[in-house]
Amino acid sequence: MTAPGPASASGVELRHLRAFAAVARRRSFTRAAQELLITQPALSRTVAQLETHLGVRLLDRSSRGVALTDTGAEFLVHVERTLASFEAALSAARGALTLRLGFSWLLPDPWAQRAIAAFERASGAQVELVRCDDPLDALARQSVDVALVRGGRPVGSAVHTVHLYDEQRVAVHAREETEDDGREGRGALRWQDAPQWTLVVNTASGTTGPWCWPDGNGPRRYVETANFDEWLESVAAGRGLGIVPDAAERRIHHPALRFMPLTGAPPSPLRLAYRPETGTGSALLRRFLDAALEAAVTCTDAGQA
Template sequence: MTVSGHAGASNIELRHLRAFAAVARHRSFTRAAEELLITQPALSRTVAQMEAGLGVRLLDRSSRGVALTDTGAEFLVHAERTLAAFDGAVAAARRESVLRLGFSWLLPDPWAQRAIAGFERATDARVELVRCDDPLDALHRQAVDISLVRGGRAVAATVRTVHLYDERRVAVHARAVAAGDGRETSRSHPAEPTADALRWQDAHEWTLVVNTVSGTTGPWCWPDGDGPRRYVETANFDEWLESVAAGRGIGIVPEVAERRIHHPALRFLPVTGAPPSPVRLAYRPDTGTGGVLLRRFLDAALDAAATCTHAGEA
């Protein structure tokens, strides 16, 4: 059976092959339509289009049912091989597909686990976690495909963001200095607050330790210079953490830090009146071939965020 010379053969698509193969397998348009989740008239038209394109009759239709012609039986062998090869190629490509998610510190839980699991189940692709001091810079350099960013700082015009949810802010500060025998001295640590909570409106009294690269709280959070009068600048999460632990000042972070940071020199306090800290995904819309995977991850990320009813769950 030679059909390559027929003018209509170039219009044959995979959907035609799948439709024909389903009818041939079930010997029924009705059952094949149910399998393919399309209507029977649509299925009949699709098979008829393929027969017209090939210029041959593949199926005998009668009141007793559907049967393959001799040409149809021969064509079915090649059609099934083509479909199997295509499906195998897609599966192999998906197994090799990787989406690189950039983050600077403490991926929020359980959002991250839910989003990654949902995406990988839906696509057979894999999420590669990339820790970087500046996730937006990594996105610009195309070292990652999408980045998780916290806080409300502006992004470049070439970057798009999707808001996931908001996190509640808490304060963290150094505990009292311990003596050599392990007992706390009577002198409080210079950076240790004396109250059981901090008030956002008292920020001018703080010395605030700021991660200038990927932190969530800094001078940009207070309009018109109403924020702290003194800042200690750091360039990454580890520097920020150890600077707070060393008593250089107070840190303000999303409450996920209280659950995830276990540092013997640190103590957490509530912050009253503080605005929430937004959690966003940032990406470049000019991602080319990675755009499909990126959109699927955004879908999974938003689905996971919807299950986190407040910041304490995410």
């Protein structure tokens, strides 16, 4: 690719911003093209046009993948806010209200289905599901209105949280080729044996990591990953042990993984995080939080949460 030329921002269109944001989120032209339903060459041309119009390089391309430049990272913050404002303006013009719920992996069931259905019936608004590697980062960028957060990691003083319920933890590791698919005779791991583990950690949105053992009694070795997909495939490849909420055992069907009970582990809290100044409107957000809490109570009473 040739170096960007002199800036000419007058040629920048929404399609340029959407293309750049998709590549920046996915860190891949291939995955971004699939998301946007266009060809990869067309996507590459669109992003190159944006860089030429701006006169700056936004992305570094290499054989290892795609990375944001410092300028690109700063630009992405403004792009996501611009796109969010544009979508909000369209919704207002159509007379429709939308609340964007950010999540990193596997919405908890049946809580999500019950909460969303109750909210949409009561409010007439719609919930837009936004999959993101780091929901708290998406909340800070204002690309979501409320974020589903698993685990007990700090969220920062600018963010408020509502506790829904606690999930139990289970262990998962790579299945040996000689293992069958039966569940009989599964051994259990003990939380107190953590120093013996090599633990695979999702540093963006994982529920179990070094922060779970503040007294230093945690695993001696960690393998860090940047999102759920990397975490999943690292565990499947035998890089180490994974610890996840038990919802994953019901929802993940990976032939290379085996789940095991985990005794003595503290529960993993499930929370909703939001910023009090959210642009969606405090009344709409409050109605969603009320529906979410009611669904959490229902699930807990039924023993399904």
